[in-house]
Amino acid sequence: MKKFGLAAAAVIAGVVLLANLGPMVGLAVSIAILYYVAKKFMKAETTGKKVIWGGLGLIMLAASISNAPAIIGVVAAFVLYLIYKNWNKARETQLDNDPFVNFEREWAKLK
Structure with missing residues (x-):
């Protein structure tokens, strides 16, 4: 029964992930551009260049904020x-409850 619950949760999470794949890509691209703009802003020497890079940075920040639903995808x-990590743990707990497995483990300890 635990496997069924895990499978159902995996299907739901997979659908949510696929539905938010576009905003996730948009968020990644806008954050990458925002990082590049911030680096260029710090290296700019004139006030005009700083204003241009700052304006572009604000635009990219707005684009990043507009892709906030991507956090649901993450x-x-x-x-x-x-x-995925807990999929095999359900099987291990079933094996731990098996009396023959426990008997073999205890017998090996006695030797």
Whole structure:
């Protein structure tokens, strides 16, 4: 039953991830451009260049903020990762409850 719940959560998280894939790409691109603009702003020597790079930085900041729903996609990707990590733990807990496995482990300890 635990596997069914994990599979259902994985399907839901996968659909949410695919639905937010566009904003995630947009957020990544806008943050990369914002980083480049910030570096150029710091290197600019004249006031005119600083104003131009600052204006472009504000535009890129607005583009980054407009892609805020991408955070939901990142959370969905993290949930998929957690499900992937816990997929085999459900099987291990079933094996721990098996009396024959425990018997073999205890017998090996006695030797």
